[in-house]
Amino acid sequence: MTTIVDKDKSSIVIGSGDDRIAINLKQLTTPDQTESTAFSSILVEMGGIEIEIRRAKKKTPVRSASVTYRQNNHNKKTKAEEKLKLSQPPYWDYSMLYGPNMWSRIFPQLQRKKFQSPIQIYTDLCEYEPVLARHPFIFETDENCCQTLENTGHSFQVSGQGYSYITGGPVLDEYQFLQFHMHWGANDNEGSEHVIDGVRLPAELHIVTWNTNQYRTPQEAMASEQFGGLLVFAILIKIIPSDNSDIGKLFDHLSKISHKGEKRNLDHNIVSLRNLMPKKMQNYYTYDGSLTTPMCYESVRWVVFRDRMGISKRQLGQLRQLKYTCKTDKTTNGYITRNFRPLMPLNGRMVYRSFA
Structure with a gap:
C-alpha cells in the first residue's frame, strides 16, 4: 500500500492501481474562532465501484455531508482518474524522501513506463x-x-x-x-x-x-x-x-x-x-x-x-x-x-x- 501526502498537507492519496482513496482537506473555523482541519471531499475506488463523499455547503438537520454512489463496469478507471485530478498533485523534488528513487512510489504509473x-x-x-x-x-x-x-x-x-x-x-x-x-x-x-x-x-x-x-x-x-x-x-x-x-x-x-x-x-x-x-x-x-x-x-x-x-x-x-x-x-x-x-x-x- 502506498500513502502520499502532498507538501502543504491539503490532500492524501492512499493505495495504488484500481483501489485508491483520495482525501482532500481544508481549514475550517469553528464557532469559537479556532481553526481545525477537516475533509472537503473523499473519493473511494474499489474495483468497479466509486463512492464520493462531499462536505455539505449548508447545514441540514439530516446530514452534514453529501454522498454519491455509482456503479461503473465499463469506464471506471477514466472517471476515477478525472476525479483524482481535482486534488493537489503529489509533491516531488530531488531529495531522498521525494526524489527520483521515490518517484515510482509517489507516481505508481511510472512503474509501467519502459522508455x-x-x-x-x-x-x-x-x-x-x-x-x-x-x-x-x-x-x-x-x-x-x-x-x-x-x-x-x-x-x-x-x-x-x-x-x-x-x-x-x-x-x-x-x-x-x-x-x-x-x-x-x-x-x-x-x-x-x-x-x-x-x-x-x-x-x-x-x-x-x-x-x-x-x-x-x-x-x-x-x-x-x-x-x-x-x-x-x-x-x-x-x-x-x-x-x-x-x-x-x-x-x-x-x-x-x-x-x-x-x-x-x-x-x-x-x-x-x-x-x-x-x-x-x-x-x-x-x-x-x-x-x-x-x-x-x-x-x-x-x-x-x-x-x-x-x-x-x-x-x-x-x-x-x-x-x-x-x-x-x-x-x-x-x-x-x-x-x-x-x-x-x-x-x-x-x-x-x-x-x-
Missing part, C-alpha cells in the same frame, strides 16, 4: 542515419519568446508567447517553443542528465517545444504519450575560463528569483533562443524517450547536440544560489544543488546520430 529519459549514449553504438544530415533544422523565433523568468523550485524556467517555427532534423511536423530550463549538480563532476561516452558534464540545458500540427495545446502534446508530441533539444554544458555572454545577462537576473515561486519579466535583449543553440546544429543524437521530471510522460523526441555550451565557474555558481524554498519559509534556506535524474535503461531503443 524513460535520460540515457547513456555511446557514439560507436549509435546508428548513423545519413538522412538526418540532409534534413536540416529550421529554428525561427522572435524576441518575445523569452518574456518571463521563474523559479519553479526545481530549476529556473524561461518562457514566452512570441512567434516560433521549428522543424527539421528527425521530425516533419511543425513545433513551437514552450520553455527552457537547466539541470546541474552540487559539484563540477555531475549535473548533466544525459551522459555521452561515459562523460557526465556539470550541467545541461533543455529547450522544450511542442507539436502544433498534431495537438491543440502544449498540455495535450505532453500527455499524449506519443513520441514526437514534444521535441526537446538538449545541450550539455562544459566549464570555460570566462563568462558566456550569450547567457550572461540572464544569469545575472537569477538573483531576482532566488526563491521558489518568484517570477520576473524579461526585456527582449536579455537572452536570444537562437544564440543558445549550437552553431553546428547538424551534429546530434536523437532517440525517443520521456520528460525527466514527473509525470515523466513518454512523449518526447530528443535531440542531444554533440557540441557543448560553455559557461564559467562563476556562472555555474549562480545556478547553485537558486533555492527550492519560498521566501516566506523561515525553516530552511535550501539551495537547488542537484536537480538531475539518474540514467534510465535503454530497453531496446535505438539511438541515431546524424554525423559519420
Whole structure:
C-alpha cells in the first residue's frame, strides 16, 4: 500500500492501481474562532465501484455531508482518474524522501513506463542515419519568446508567447517553443542528465517545444504519450575560463528569483533562443524517450547536440544560489544543488546520430 501526502498537507492519496482513496482537506473555523482541519471531499475506488463523499455547503438537520454512489463496469478507471485530478498533485523534488528513487512510489504509473529519459549514449553504438544530415533544422523565433523568468523550485524556467517555427532534423511536423530550463549538480563532476561516452558534464540545458500540427495545446502534446508530441533539444554544458555572454545577462537576473515561486519579466535583449543553440546544429543524437521530471510522460523526441555550451565557474555558481524554498519559509534556506535524474535503461531503443 502506498500513502502520499502532498507538501502543504491539503490532500492524501492512499493505495495504488484500481483501489485508491483520495482525501482532500481544508481549514475550517469553528464557532469559537479556532481553526481545525477537516475533509472537503473523499473519493473511494474499489474495483468497479466509486463512492464520493462531499462536505455539505449548508447545514441540514439530516446530514452534514453529501454522498454519491455509482456503479461503473465499463469506464471506471477514466472517471476515477478525472476525479483524482481535482486534488493537489503529489509533491516531488530531488531529495531522498521525494526524489527520483521515490518517484515510482509517489507516481505508481511510472512503474509501467519502459522508455524513460535520460540515457547513456555511446557514439560507436549509435546508428548513423545519413538522412538526418540532409534534413536540416529550421529554428525561427522572435524576441518575445523569452518574456518571463521563474523559479519553479526545481530549476529556473524561461518562457514566452512570441512567434516560433521549428522543424527539421528527425521530425516533419511543425513545433513551437514552450520553455527552457537547466539541470546541474552540487559539484563540477555531475549535473548533466544525459551522459555521452561515459562523460557526465556539470550541467545541461533543455529547450522544450511542442507539436502544433498534431495537438491543440502544449498540455495535450505532453500527455499524449506519443513520441514526437514534444521535441526537446538538449545541450550539455562544459566549464570555460570566462563568462558566456550569450547567457550572461540572464544569469545575472537569477538573483531576482532566488526563491521558489518568484517570477520576473524579461526585456527582449536579455537572452536570444537562437544564440543558445549550437552553431553546428547538424551534429546530434536523437532517440525517443520521456520528460525527466514527473509525470515523466513518454512523449518526447530528443535531440542531444554533440557540441557543448560553455559557461564559467562563476556562472555555474549562480545556478547553485537558486533555492527550492519560498521566501516566506523561515525553516530552511535550501539551495537547488542537484536537480538531475539518474540514467534510465535503454530497453531496446535505438539511438541515431546524424554525423559519420
